[in-house]
Amino acid sequence: MNNQQADTAPRRAIDVINAGMDRRKRSEKRFQLLGKLSIALAIGFLAMLLGSIVSKGYGAFQQTYVKLDVHLDAAKIDAENLNKGNYSGVIKEGLRNMFPDVSGRREKRKLYSLVSQSAAYQLQAKVIEEPGLIGQAISIWVPADDEVDVFFKGHINRDIAEEDRRIKDNQIRWIDHFIEQNRIEKRFNTTFFNAGDSRNPESAGIWGAVVGSFYTLLVTLLLSFPVGVASAIYLEEFAPKNKFIDFIEVNINNLAAVPSIIFGLLGLAIFINFFGLPRSASFVGGLVLTLMTLPTIIISSRAALKSVPPSIKQAALGVGASPMQAIFYHVLPLAMPGILTGTILGMAQALGESAPLLMIGMVAFIVDIPAGIFDPSTVLPVQIFLWADSPERAFLERTSGAIMVLLGFLVLMNMVAVILRKQFERRW
């Protein structure tokens, strides 16, 4: 920069430096700005991601209900055999009575499609609970159809041409009628939290997937925690220095970076095809996720064990403990907070994982809530994947809602890990 040539006019070095100073300061500023921009960009992406999820998904926690006056005609519902009654007929009749001017098959079908197919089941449940209602006229709040729900939440613009929207002019007229009579309202969507999957958005819920995730993570935790901690103890405290141990360590480091989908192939070829374990079961999912999270748990447990000062172990050895006793009674308890933090982070990673589970058949459409680790089930991220594929506008909302729930669980787990670290971490 300032190496002067001898044959140029005698200038002092400081002049040369000063001459370039402005340019250099400008480039310094540019460089800093670039750094700030990058961080702003990354955080902006995060904000955009979360913003788009929340703005799409907050509506999923509410569901539109409509109030119908129905006559529980004893001719349609046999008091002796409550499971066989024509409940949907009762609902349809209630709708027809509200709008007596509706005629023609197509019109009527449009009218019936205002309320959810699950309305009949709800009515049935109510009648089974109180058989005395038969023969009476009652008012009942039933869930609206998903298109009505989307319209009532204001996501469909009524000014666009009729053929471009899923909800037609006459349906809008009927909905307006409901609104005038205060017969339509949004309520907290309990179905979303306590139902299994369904083809109808208004009766689809995440509970089945949450339970599936729970079982899968339970299997993962029960297998990966003991095995991971045991491996870490061996490698950190007992392993001799030889080629074989090096090979194990290389393996662990590489497994941590193997694409998750490869673990799915392993699960399919070995657990399902070779050992004949059932497809779609959370047990197999747990096995696959165990293999995936083991490296994480081993690496973090080793770091935690390493951070315990050697003097603790030496003191235990000095008063006559065996190496095994020194580790299990003194080193391991002190390393436990670190190990648990690593385990929780590993579990959080496993909770968000979906690609390997697609391979072992956990993508099936499963309505029932799984009752055990061998039942067919799905998990929350896979449920999100399945719903994201559905064309209905209402499923878009529910997908985002399910994502918010998933992120909520992840935030919770990470918070526990952070608190654990803050509370119990000791600086030696």
Next chain:
Amino acid sequence: MQIDILFITLMLLSSAAFFIGRQRASKIVQGQIQSLHSLPSFYGFFAAIWSGLPAILLLAAWVVFEPAIITNIVIANLPEHITSLGQSHVNLVVNDIHNLTLGNLTATEPSAEIIAAADQYKSLQATSHMLLTIFSLLLVFGFGLVSVRKIHPQLRARNVVEQVIKVFLFLCACIAILSTLGIVMSVLFESIRFFKMIPIDDFLFGLTWSPQTAMREDQVGSSGAFGAIPLFTGTLLISFIAMMVAVPVGLMSAIYLSEYASTKVRGIAKPLLEVLAGIPTVVYGFFAALTVAPLLRGAGISLGLDIASESALAAGLVMGIMIIPLVSSLSDDVINAVPQAMRDGAYGLGATKSETIRKVIFPAALPGIVGGILLAVSRALGETMIVVMAAGLAANLTANPLDAVTTVTVQIVTLLTGDQEFDSAKTLAAFALGLVLFVITLLLNVIALRVVRKYREQYE
């Protein structure tokens, strides 16, 4: 007896042996436990391990081998006219028999022979379970008795117990090797079967990919083409776009955070960046498919460009966002590892901060940064959910980021989800793709880890 009840019984018996052993140890020395070699509880564990371990091992071996052996006996006893129909038919029959024994519905109305076979299966199973129960109980009581009788003050119970624990710890550590082995075997064997059907150079260098093999011989396109080049180019294109986003943003963020930012800014921005790493990939996939792709398409229309709704650009962009924290945290580590003396030297010569970073720190940290980028590339190549949700299915051989392309991982998922027979070239192709993916990511990881380690040693 049921296997699970048997298992619980064995566990209970073995814990009973623990108490008996402990009791006996203290009794033998009349409560003077200082004259024992080990603490009384070690004698308890000694008895428990001896009584429980052999029986549990037997149980495990039995559970693994029993179904295969019984099935083979049943097949051997099947009438001639069923076994003569060939392997695949026998497999179907065996499936039916299994279903019948489990009380499930079978695909077809079972014939008398199959019902008889199922009954035979059931009775064999009952006999085998009875034998198992008798043997394992004999083992528990026999070994338990011997071990309890062996207890005397000079017995080195602690050494034995600790040795067993050590072996257990060692076996746990070996699971890492087992799972690598499992991965290699599962992808390799299926791939070898695939390459017997489709020559390996057709697969690696073929230009068309249409894995739909037809049912009938004479159908159009019945051959099915398994040229994977379009998949490789698609994967590389999307990964390249991702790296174009992640490397500059991640690297500059790392530089700013480690060299310029105050502790306060660093304390806020760093965790926020890590949040990006913690978001599940399925969420990124949803974001890419339902927010970014329509946005790009809209922007393209207003600019007069035709951007496919499943464009490589959308998937790559979002994948890049996902990888930012990986690049930034790895680069952060290596930048912080550059010795302070090198910075001080540059400042002493009058360099500005950015000059120091560009001309001193960056070259010094370059090997580590390259290692980090290689890890990020391997992550991008293997990423699945984002591309499954946002990239296309059609295998286009193109380098245009506005077109839809497909990737290796997308094809693995599409070929293997849903029901299909396990022996078709279509299914096996997924394993061949998996093998390619595994080998490439493994190479990248090995190189990257080696580079990073070497770099670290340089400054330690």
